[in-house]
Amino acid sequence: MTSTVRDQTPAVETMAEDYPIVAALLGGTTAMRKAGSTYLPQWPNEDDDAYANRVKTATLFPAFGRTCEVLTGKPFSKPVTLGEDVPPRIVEWCDDIDLQGHNLHAFAAAVCFHVISYGMCGILVDFPNAGALRTKAEEVAAGVRPYFVHIHAQSILGWRAERINGVQTLTQFRFLEVVSEPDGEFGEKEVEQVRVLYPGRWQVWRESEKADASGKKDWVLYDEGETTLQKIPFVPVYGRRTGFMQAAPPLVELAHMNVEHWQSKSDQQTILHIARVPILFAKMLGDNPITVGAATAVKSDDPEGDLKFVEHTGQAIKAGSDELLALEDRMRQVGAELLVIKPGNMTVAHTVADNEAGMCTLQRIIQDLEDATDAALALAAEWVKEPEGGHIEIFNDFGVASLAEASLELLRDMNVDGTFSDESLFAEAQRRGVISPERKWEDEKLRIKQNAVKVTAAQVQIKDT
Structure with a gap:
């Protein structure tokens, strides 16, 4: 044609x-x-x-x-x-x-x-x-x-x-x-x-x-x-x-990989929805109506009678959550590769x-x-x-030597613009060996707060003089 x-x-x-x-x-x-x-x-x-x-x-x-x-x-x-x-x-x-x-x-x-x-x-x-x-x-x-x-x-x-x-x-x-x-x-x-x-x-x-x-x-x-x-x-x-x-x-x-995450996250949301709604299971209770509540009780004349909630064990939820986190980390690594010299x-x-x-x-x-x-x-x-x-x-002095450093650079930029939390950034830096494993976030958060107070006081003193 x-x-x-x-x-x-x-x-x-x-x-x-x-x-x-x-x-x-x-x-x-x-x-x-x-x-x-x-x-x-x-x-x-x-x-x-x-x-x-x-x-x-x-x-x-x-x-x-x-x-x-x-x-x-x-x-x-x-x-x-x-x-x-x-x-x-x-x-x-x-x-x-x-x-x-x-x-x-x-x-x-x-x-x-x-x-x-x-x-x-x-x-x-x-x-x-x-x-x-x-x-x-x-x-x-x-x-x-x-x-x-x-x-x-x-x-x-x-x-x-x-x-x-x-x-x-x-x-x-x-x-x-x-x-x-x-x-x-x-x-x-x-x-x-x-x-x-x-x-x-x-x-x-x-x-x-x-x-x-x-x-x-x-x-x-x-x-x-x-x-x-x-x-x-x-x-x-x-x-x-x-x-x-x-x-x-x-x-x-x-x-x-982002599309894979979109699909996997949908599966995770579905299984969470199912797991959060327990199923009431009744066995050998006859045809009597059942009332379930804090001030009610159910009695069965049959010795094998049973009434209970059947709930999800949660193992699949944990596996799905771990897979999503691992996929997110792999996506960061792929994006960071563009920064590695x-x-x-x-x-x-x-x-x-x-x-x-x-x-x-x-x-x-x-x-x-x-x-x-x-x-x-x-x-x-x-x-x-x-x-x-x-x-x-055009400014081009931003290359880094390793993939770990490059991915941390991306996370830091996300933290600056408010799309990645301080605590998560601390954890990722610690995981990459940039921060000592002996450091605790709660202690660091307190030190950061104290340091901010000192900086503010110093700025006020300079302004007064």
């Missing part, structure tokens, strides 16, 4: 296989519940109503989303630094780099989160249609200038590339976008369209009302135009690169073949993001005939 401009290429389809699970986990409990049996299968012979209730009461342990947030926060805990070679007017544009109120720091942080979670995205350097404006002075006066557009991985439909002067270069790039248009006097509707970029020109395609024999709608050319830039102004950013314009989510295994290379050949020695995975991602942002600034400069766009620096 002939492909339309809206169809994904096989390479994009392969990458997109991981997108639904990432989107569901980032969407939280609500999105996971909507996914239903996709990530929470219905048991054999399970009643539909019972399954529906199980889905409604399931809650997500947000390991994947929180790990992506914490890892993104590390490089952006300090402002992005603009080099002295960035032209003054581009420095000014960096305060609102996307014409939507986001400065370059916030824009780069959003791109970083996306490559950590989805594995890839890109920066499109666009330029508004100048319309009737004829001179550069008129464009400057009207505020017309290049701006960044964050192209999400889910929006990319396909591309074509050729090796030009030894460099793999885009010759066609397609992506999906949604635009809002007026609908009646007060309404608004969203219209899906495909933008196709070529060196020096662009097209916009929209779905028509016509359909082929199979019922598939035709896509027709809606608008087109030319650009002064004789290249496609798009820069890809990778999480775990697998090829040109291709990547995989660096935390995809954590995503699958790779061991140094042993030979010159290794050094030549691998320029990432002494870097952790997150540092490599940040280095790629820096290079991509520099390339985007260069494209912005090219739009306005600046000789160069300059360079930026």
Whole structure:
């Protein structure tokens, strides 16, 4: 069957296989519940109503989303630094780099989160249609200038590339976008369209009302135009690169483990519900009505008569709880792996073949993001005939030597933003050998309180003097 401009290429389809699970986990409990049996299968012979209730009461342990947030926060805990070679007017544009109120720091942080979670995205350097404006002075006066557009991985439909002067270069790039248009006097509707970029020109395609024999709608050319830039102004950013314009989510295994936790936690909630409701068992009591209460008694004339509550032993509950805790710890370890610095290379050949020695995975991602942002600034400069766009620096001094130290770093960040308790952080640090096993939390909590009083008194004394 002939492909339309809206169809994904096989390479994009392969990458997109991981997108639904990432989107569901980032969407939280609500999105996971909507996914239903996709990530929470219905048991054999399970009643539909019972399954529906199980889905409604399931809650997500947000390991994947929180790990992506914490890892993104590390490089952006300090402002992005603009080099002295960035032209003054581009420095000014960096305060609102996307014409939507986001400065370059916030824009780069959003791109970083996306490559950590989805594995890839890109920066499109666009330029508004100048319309009737004829001179550069008129464009400057009207505020017309290049701006960044964050192209999400889910929006990319396909591309074509050729090796030009030894460099793999885009010759066609397609992506999906949604635009809002007026609908009646007060309404608004969203219209899906495909933008196709070529060196020096662009097209916009929209779905028509016509359909082929199979019922598939035709896509027709809606608008087109030319650009002064004789290249496609798009820069890809990778999480775990697998090829040109291709990547995989660096935390995809954590995503699958998070789904496993979602399923196991649902089982645990179900067994807890069953165990908390004891079953009254009656034996050889005849047909007499039974009243159960604090001020009542039941008498049986049969010597073998019996009345008792049958309760769960609790062994399965303990096993399920232990498995959930172990799974949570494994998820922390997987997320922390991105912070562990790779061991140094042993030979010159290794050094030549691998320029990432002494870097952790997150540092490599940040280095790629820096290079991509520099390339985007260069494209912005090219739009306005600046000789160069300059360079930026993103904080990257956060790598650690061991997995235990890396996972503790993640827990500490969660503690700072209030999603992990002081006592739990103390216990995890103690388990990793950072804190002596002889220390007791209750004693430490008292010392912390006393220390806080001393610090407050010292601050008051300084203020008085």
